[in-house]
Amino acid sequence: MDVRVSIAAEAARPLQSQGSAAQAAHPAIPGFEIVRELGRGSMGVVYLARRAKYRQLVALKILSVPEGRYSDKDRECFQREVEATKALRHPNIVAFYGSGRGGDDLFFAMEYCGGGS
DSSP: OOHHHHHHHHHHSOOOOOHHHHHHHSOOOTTEEEEEEEEEOSSEEEEEEEETTTTEEEEEEEEOOGGGOOOHHHHHHHHHHHHHHHHOOOTTSOOEEEEEEETTEEEEEEEOOTTOO
16 A cells, blocks of 8 residues: 555544543644654654644654653753754655644654654
8 A cells, every 4th residue: 555545544534532541641732633652762752643734644742751840951852852853854854844832741743654664
């Protein structure tokens, strides 16, 4: 199956109800609808999300540290990652779409590539 077709099909699918416990685990980021978790790293969680305005699938990385208490060092490290991602422009590197804060959560949105790494 063509990756573009599978991405388009996933974008068109309605959000599935996952029960209140699973939904509560997803942060609320204004302008984005969380679809599902894609992966976790040492400082962040990446979600498949839709940019509500465009209905476009994106990878949404959210700073996530134990107990939700991130230090100045955590913020600086995350901001360096945002700046590095923003500065990269190449056809084989995901596109940067934007960054911000949703409540206490720092995030950035980038191109979603449905075929894996």
